[in-house]
Amino acid sequence: MIASFSTLLPPGLLLIAGAILLPLVPARLSGAYMLMLPVLGFLQLLALPAEASVTIELFGLTLELLRVDRLSLLFGYIFHIAAFLSIIYALGIRDTMQRVAALIYAGAAIAALFAGDLVTLFVYWELTAISSVFLIWASRNERAYRAGMRYLVIQVGSGVILFVGLLLHYNETGSIEFDHLGLSSMGTALIFAAFGIKCAFPLMHNWLQDAYPEATVTGTVFLSAFTTKLAVYTLARGFAGTEMLIWIGALMAAFPIFYAVIENDLRRVLAYSLNNQLGFMVVGIGVGTELALNGTAAHAFAHILYKALLFMSVGAVLLRTGTAKGSELGGLYKSMPLTAAFCIVGAASISAFPLFSGFVSKSLIMSATVDNGYLWVWLVLLFASAGVVEHAGIKVPYFAFFGPDNGTRVAEAPRSMLIAMGLTAFLCIAIGVYPAPLYLILPYATDYDPYTVTHVVTQLQLLLLAILGVAVLMRTGLYPHEQRAINLDFDWIYRKAAPIAISTMVAVAAPVDAGFRRGVISRFNRLVDGLFRHHGPRGILARTWPTGSMVLWVAILLASYLIIYYL
Amino acid sequence: MKSNRKWWLDEPRNRDKLYYALWAVCVLIIIPDLFYDKHTYHEFEAWFGFYAIFGFVACVALILLAKQLRKLLKRPEDYYDR
Numbered sequence: 152m153i154a155s156f157s158t159l160l161p162p163g164l165l166l167i168a169g170a171i172l173l174p175l176v177p178a179r180l181s182g183a184y185m186l187m188l189p190v191l192g193f194l195q196l197l198a199l200p201a202e203a204s205v206t207i208e209l210f211g212l213t214l215e216l217l218r219v220d221r222l223s224l225l226f227g228y229i230f231h232i233a234a235f236l237s238i239i240y241a242l243g244i245r246d247t248m249q250r251v252a253a254l255i256y257a258g259a260a261i262a263a264l265f266a267g268d269l270v271t272l273f274v275y276w277e278l279t280a281i282s283s284v285f286l287i288w289a290s291r292n293e294r295a296y297r298a299g300m301r302y303l304v305i306q307v308g309s310g311v312i313l314f315v316g317l318l319l320h321y322n323e324t325g326s327i328e329f330d331h332l333g334l335s336s337m338g339t340a341l342i343f344a345a346f347g348i349k350c351a352f353p354l355m356h357n358w359l360q361d362a363y364p365e366a367t368v369t370g371t372v373f374l375s376a377f378t379t380k381l382a383v384y385t386l387a388r389g390f391a392g393t394e395m396l397i398w399i400g401a402l403m404a405a406f407p408i409f410y411a412v413i414e415n416d417l418r419r420v421l422a423y424s425l426n427n428q429l430g431f432m433v434v435g436i437g438v439g440t441e442l443a444l445n446g447t448a449a450h451a452f453a454h455i456l457y458k459a460l461l462f463m464s465v466g467a468v469l470l471r472t473g474t475a476k477g478s479e480l481g482g483l484y485k486s487m488p489l490t491a492a493f494c495i496v497g498a499a500s501i502s503a504f505p506l507f508s509g510f511v512s513k514s515l516i517m518s519a520t521v522d523n524g525y526l527w528v529w530l531v532l533l534f535a536s537a538g539v540v541e542h543a544g545i546k547v548p549y550f551a552f553f554g555p556d557n558g559t560r561v562a563e564a565p566r567s568m569l570i571a572m573g574l575t576a577f578l579c580i581a582i583g584v585y586p587a588p589l590y591l592i593l594p595y596a597t598d599y600d601p602y603t604v605t606h607v608v609t610q611l612q613l614l615l616l617a618i619l620g621v622a623v624l625m626r627t628g629l630y631p632h633e634q635r636a637i638n639l640d641f642d643w644i645y646r647k648a649a650p651i652a653i654s655t656m657v658a659v660a661a662p663v664d665a666g667f668r669r670g671v672i673s674r675f676n677r678l679v680d681g682l683f684r685h686h687g688p689r690g691i692l693a694r695t696w697p698t699g700s701m702v703l704w705v706a707i708l709l710a711s712y713l714i715i716y717y718l
Numbered sequence: 719m720k721s722n723r724k725w726w727l728d729e730p731r732n733r734d735k736l737y738y739a740l741w742a743v744c745v746l747i748i749i750p751d752l753f754y755d756k757h758t759y760h761e762f763e764a765w766f767g768f769y770a771i772f773g774f775v776a777c778v779a780l781i782l783l784a785k786q787l788r789k790l791l792k793r794p795e796d797y798y799d800r
Contacts, residue, residue: 294799408780409780409783409784409787410784412780412781412784412785413784413785413787413788413791413792484727485723485725521759521760522759526760533772533776534772534776534780537772537773537776537777537780538776538777538780540773540777541777541780541781553727556728603757604754605754605756605757605758608747608750608751608754609756609763609768609769610769611747612747612748612751612767612769612770612773613769613770613772613773614773615740615743615744615747615770615773616744616747616769616770616771616773616774616777617773617774617776617777618740618777619740619741619744619774620773620774620775620776620777620778620781621777621781622737622740623778624778624781624782626737629781629782629785630781631781631784631785631788634792635795636792636793636794636795637792637793637794637795637797637798638787638788638791638792638793639790639791639793640791646798647797647798
């Protein structure tokens with residue numbers, strides 16, 4: 152097959168190469184240069200021949216650097232779009248470290264989508280972890296540094312687990328191909344766990360709420376798009392139809408919303424809500440039918456956009472006011488009306504209001520779940536849907552823009568941020584109003600129609616009455632106030648309990664240990680003294696046998712060698 | 719920068735208006751249940767106002783439960799820094 156080099160260059164490498172050359176580009180051209188990269192990457196995707204494949208031989212292994220199918224293409228499209236929009240949003244931030252990190256991160260995530268084998272996947276898996284942590288450290292404060300450290304340990308740890316899993320899997324099957332794996336062996340179970348960590352499964356989720364709100368204003372927007380959706384993609388490819396995922400997903404959709412209700416930092420509220428949205432996608436993967444997997448893919452596509460939009464609007468608030476805490480904000484619609492409007496579009500989209508993107512994607516998953524007889528899971532997801540309205544639909548826009556006015560007046564968001572938010576909001580509405588193009592690129596052909604009378608009416612009933620519930624509680628004063636406080640989550644185990652346990656252990660063990668050492672040392676000293684007395688320059692043995700000490704030491708050495716040998 | 723300009727939403731009367739308008743919309747959106755043929759997977763979905771009641775109860779229950787949860791989980795902001 153003769154194909155030009157450009158069409159067979161694995162997608163994503165363009166962004167990585169572009170990032171490395173970025174410091175050489177003159178400052179006034181750097182914005183245009185960065186925007187060009189995802190555009191070229193997108194065009195390259197369009198030009199990829201169907202079923203294209205590039206393989207190389209390395210250490211006797213066949214690495215498939217490029218493997219194209221409908222699932223990877225869909226994620227490839229949205230990753231490029233997300234990179235493009237996030238770059239516009241970040242144009243005003245002239246921090247070369249952040250720019251390089253963001254481009255490498257996006258490029259690595261895209262390249263991982265097209266990895267046909269587990270070794271290639273592992274390389275990009277770790278590269279996303281290592282590059283993305285700089286978006287957190289770029290906040291350049293102590294909190295961000297420590298949160299970034301925890302993030303890095305967990306993310307790189309997920310890669311290590313992936314690597315051990317792939318070694319076991321290779322040992323057993325002789326294959327490193329990345330196709331459907333299923334929970335069939337220890338190796339694939341480890342790979343599943345690695346994906347699960349990056350997908351923020353319950354109890355492995357805290358890195359997300361811990362690290363994302365500490366990243367820079369623009370860094371969080373990048374972070375929200377790639378890491379977890381790469382994990383969703385790998386789960387969909389490797390573990391579609393694994394029933395355990397249905398239960399994991401239902402739990403993920405339900406429990407973070409309780410935290411979202413009482414969390415004060417609005418970026419952390421959005422992180423919990425990101426977790427909840429991943430739950431819907433994971434349920435879709437677990438159900439595993441064509442309709443369900445279409446739903447997961449569509450929901451990932453729509454979700455990346457509205458979640459980015461929400462993080463963008465809250466980020467603009469943080470940039471202008473210096474805080475993203477609900478307890479400190481309010482009345483900002485007066486000075487940031489456009490940002491407020493864009494935030495509402497994002498809120499309506501994530502809440503799945505008809506005519507907004509979440510409606511046309513989430514309903515595929517809901518239909519697939521109830522279709523396959525998972526009544527209780529479906530009810531949990533319905534509950535979670537009402538919960539989304541509460542925390543992302545009402546709480547975030549309300550406390551940022553419409554809460555009690557504390558008199559703060561700031562400037563509207565910078566122009567580049569407004570353009571990014573405007574474009575993203577446009578896409579959220581466009582997908583909701585006209586979902587046909589999105590449905591056309593789904594992994595499986597579909598004739599699904601979300602706009603039936605039943606569906607629209609029942610969805611509006613669910614959402615509007617949920618809003619009424621919030622309104623009634625606010626009027627009656629039962630709604631929990633935003634408070635300057637944090638809430639304990641599972642990360643308490645490794646941020647508080649483990650350090651305390653270790654320091655307690657040290658405190659108890661230290662005197663014992665010190666006593667033991669003192670005993671050993673004094674015994675040793677006595678031994679040396681004794682030896683010195685007998686073998687030293689004035690010692691009896693030294694006088695009688697000048698080579699005595701030497702011989703004794705050789706004997707001791709030989710004896711210990713023998714003992715060690717027989718052990 | 720402070721501003722004394724009065725906005726429409728600043729008026730408590732107007733906030734009341736919005737609140738009652740929401741009630742009106744919610745009543746209106748349940749009415750179609752009387753007139754159309756719901757396409758459902760389960761019998762209970764077809765009950766009058768099922769989705770509406772579910773949405774309201776779910777949301778209120780969520781918020782009140784979360785409020786209780788706060789008693790257990792709330793810590794000062796510098797909890798991890800100490």
